[in-house]
Amino acid sequence: MKNLVKNFLIFFLVFLIIASLFSILSNGSKIETVGLETLISQINAEQVSQVEVRGAEMKITLIDGGQETVKKETGESFSELLKNFNVEAGKIAKIKIEVKENEGLDFWLSAILPFLIPFLLIGVFIYFMMKSVAGANSKAMMFGQSQAREFGQDQKNKITFADVAGAKEAKEELKEVVEFLKHPKKFYELGARIPRGVLLLGSPGTGKTLMARAVAGEAGVPFFHISGSEFVEMFVGVGASRVRDLFKRAKKNAPCILFIDEIDAVGRRRGSGLGGSHDEREQTLNQILVEMDGFEVHTNVIVIAATNRPDVLDPALLRPGRFDRRVVIDEPDMKDREEILKVHARQKPLAKEVSLRRIAERTPGFSGADLANLLNEAAILAARRNKKMIEMDELFESIEKVMMGPERRSRVITEKEKKITAYHEAGHAIVAHFLPHTDPIQKISIIARGQAGGYTLKLPTEDKHMHTKSEFVEELAVLLAGHAAEKEIFGEVTTGATSDLRRATALARQLITDYGMSENLGPRTYGEKEEMIFLGREIHEQRDYSEKIAEQIDKEISHFIEQAVKEAKRIIVSEKENLEKVVLALLEKETLEKEEFEKIVGEKERKE
Ligand code: ADP
Ligand code: MG
Ligand code: ZN
Numbered sequence: 001m002k003n004l005v006k007n008f009l010i011f012f013l014v015f016l017i018i019a020s021l022f023s024i025l026s027n028g029s030k031i032e033t034v035g036l037e038t039l040i041s042q043i044n045a046e047q048v049s050q051v052e053v054r055g056a057e058m059k060i061t062l063i064d065g066g067q068e069t070v071k072k073e074t075g076e077s078f079s080e081l082l083k084n085f086n087v088e089a090g091k092i093a094k095i096k097i098e099v100k101e102n103e104g105l106d107f108w109l110s111a112i113l114p115f116l117i118p119f120l121l122i123g124v125f126i127y128f129m130m131k132s133v134a135g136a137n138s139k140a141m142m143f144g145q146s147q148a149r150e151f152g153q154d155q156k157n158k159i160t161f162a163d164v165a166g167a168k169e170a171k172e173e174l175k176e177v178v179e180f181l182k183h184p185k186k187f188y189e190l191g192a193r194i195p196r197g198v199l200l201l202g203s204p205g206t207g208k209t210l211m212a213r214a215v216a217g218e219a220g221v222p223f224f225h226i227s228g229s230e231f232v233e234m235f236v237g238v239g240a241s242r243v244r245d246l247f248k249r250a251k252k253n254a255p256c257i258l259f260i261d262e263i264d265a266v267g268r269r270r271g272s273g274l275g276g277s278h279d280e281r282e283q284t285l286n287q288i289l290v291e292m293d294g295f296e297v298h299t300n301v302i303v304i305a306a307t308n309r310p311d312v313l314d315p316a317l318l319r320p321g322r323f324d325r326r327v328v329i330d331e332p333d334m335k336d337r338e339e340i341l342k343v344h345a346r347q348k349p350l351a352k353e354v355s356l357r358r359i360a361e362r363t364p365g366f367s368g369a370d371l372a373n374l375l376n377e378a379a380i381l382a383a384r385r386n387k388k389m390i391e392m393d394e395l396f397e398s399i400e401k402v403m404m405g406p407e408r409r410s411r412v413i414t415e416k417e418k419k420i421t422a423y424h425e426a427g428h429a430i431v432a433h434f435l436p437h438t439d440p441i442q443k444i445s446i447i448a449r450g451q452a453g454g455y456t457l458k459l460p461t462e463d464k465h466m467h468t469k470s471e472f473v474e475e476l477a478v479l480l481a482g483h484a485a486e487k488e489i490f491g492e493v494t495t496g497a498t499s500d501l502r503r504a505t506a507l508a509r510q511l512i513t514d515y516g517m518s519e520n521l522g523p524r525t526y527g528e529k530e531e532m533i534f535l536g537r538e539i540h541e542q543r544d545y546s547e548k549i550a551e552q553i554d555k556e557i558s559h560f561i562e563q564a565v566k567e568a569k570r571i572i573v574s575e576k577e578n579l580e581k582v583v584l585a586l587l588e589k590e591t592l593e594k595e596e597f598e599k600i601v602g603e604k605e606r607k608e
Contacts, residue, residue: 007128014124022113031059032068039070040085043095050096053078150253151213151223159213165343165368166336167207170329174198174215177302177325181219181255184300196292197322199263199313200306202329205369208306211329212259215304222256224249228265231284239266239284247291247301255300260288263305267313285314292322332368333463334360340368344375351389359395362442364460366402374398400443400457405450413448418587420486421446421454424496426582427485428456428478431571433601435474440604444582445591453496469517472507476564477571479504484568485579508560509553518556526553575601 039060042048050061058070058078072081078099082092151157161171180187180194187194200208209225216223226246231239250258266284292303305323307313317323332340337360345356363371375390377398382390401407413421425444432438439458446454458478483497516523526545543550572579578601585592585600598604 007125007132011121011125011128015121018117018120022109022117034060034068034070036070036072036081036085040082040087043082043087043091046091046094048095050098051078053097053099149225150249151216151225159210159217161214161218163343164207164211164214165339166332167211167329170200170211170327173325173327174211175218177215177304178219181215181221181257181300181302184255184298188298194300195302195325196295197303197305197317198325198327199310199318199323200304200327200329201310202306202308203331203367204308205367206329206331207368208308208329209259209261210368212257212261212304212306216257216259219255219257222253224253224256224258225261226259227261228263228267231266237280237283239280240287243284243287243291250301251299255302258301258303260303260305262307263317264307264309264312267305267307267317285317289316289322331365332371334364337363337366337371340371341375344372348375348379349389351391354390354392354395358392359399362396362399362459364463370402374402377401400449403457404452404455408448408450411448413453417453418446419583420490420494420496422583422586423485423489423579424482424494425454425456426579426586427481427483427488427568427572429582429597430575430579430601431481431484431568432456432458432478433597433604434571434575435477435567436606437468437471437474438478440594440606441597442594443591444586444597446586447590451499469511469515472511472515472517473560473564474567476504476507476560477567479507480561480564481568481572484565485572488569488572504561504564505557508557508564511560512553512556518560520556521549521552 039048039058042060042062047062047064048060049063052059052061056072058072060068060070062068072078078097079092164171177195177198184194200211202208213223213225224246231242246258250256266281266288268281295301303323310326318326338357341356341359350356359374363374366374374395375398378390378394381394381397385394387394425446429441429444432441439460442457442459444454444456449455479500482500483493486493486497512518512521513526516525526549528544545553581600582592582597585596589596
């Protein structure tokens, strides 16, 4: 539509130009036109010195220097005309008469243009119409081509291993790939087969995409980036044709890296779904496999794919000769987190007292993307406070913001609600504090943040990869402590504990069905977590146990929860004095930091 308007404007402009040109050519001179009688009377009065005849037009020059034009009939000659008017021969002799052929550009233009212009305009119009139709056509032809973005290796936005902090083992493994790309001959000569596919595994935000670009940057080769979901279109066959096109482009540019992000979008186990869209996905996946098998020995294209769901990938993808190298990118530990922070702090002015190490300590479970986001939030906060540097305050605040969403101070709560929230959060904190295996309290707040009415932050003192049953059982008690405190103090509970209860129930179920931590049900898992997608929704879990076991699981969940509530209640009753003190402090200050909290309840005693 926009195109049509544009074409029309151009068309109109051309028209205007031609029209104005025409008008300039036709009346270039501003000479007066007079009638024949005037001319005859002027001749009779001997005022005319020269007559120039050009077709039907006569240019008259008068003796006093004046000029005029006179029209006559085309067929009639000037001398005949004079004769018809009975002009005396003597008077005619005094006039200089010149007869000119009708010729020159002027004449031809004026003769032809009136016929030509319509044709010209129609031609121009048709030309533009054709052009826009052809544009639409070629767009339709592009549909089956891959939309991979190519990143050349210009110096400006080149990414190298130096931009990827931490992940030492992954880098070590990928250095091999860089070697293959840089010096393939070395390997051929020893008869080694160059790996074709590398699969990067890691949770979202751990830097898989970044790492793949860094490999290309280190090797100095082009990088083709496409996301698995881009293969999947409404139309059948598009995915496969895009794969073909993509591999063709890559082979033309070898050596290079072809990066398929989020490959699980097409690489899910085949035949595990319901509904028709899977045929299309299977075709796409098959085409990827075919292309990878079809690489000639010396084709120096390395396919890197990334996923955070290796469990759902089709086994055929993982076969030797395909994605046989797997590189795991772990969640960053404390040291890695500090380094990632350092990488992202490079272009941000930090105040002198800022210790990125302390931020790293406080952010277990943060991914690289979270950390990048944290620093960005801190910079925004500092700017809003008109600071020239980012200080520790902003960084700490951003941790909470990234974790739970922004503070909502504006939410109006009544005194009563505030009091209930204070008891609820103090309940969590006290129970966590007096249980031996839980993490120390970092912060308690009764300011709403994100979805939560208030929050209690516990932070581990170190990164942990394994958890014991006692830790989980205590965690359950902490989760239920808010609920227990409300019940103990006010005699009834509010809706504020809803999400706590949901999380507690899910955790109890996990203890039994995934971790085998229930004495009664024994060390086995219950339920097959198979993924299927039906109408866009994931249906989890296939039951691999009987109805009777299901009943037992339900009972066991209730049992775990009952025990946890009992434990929480016990602590709340026995530490009621401390609870009241914490509530008072919370009502006064709204947030308590670790130090303030420990001033009230004493330092945490911890058992390992
Ligand atoms: P993924 O692909 O694993 O989901 P990305 O590679 O897209 O994650 O990472 C998102 C962002 O997080 C990156 O652009 C980068 O800013 C940051 N990031 C993640 N991991 C690291 C890291 N190890 N070092 C530096 N920055 C990182
Ligand atoms: Mg990614
Ligand atoms: Zn709670």
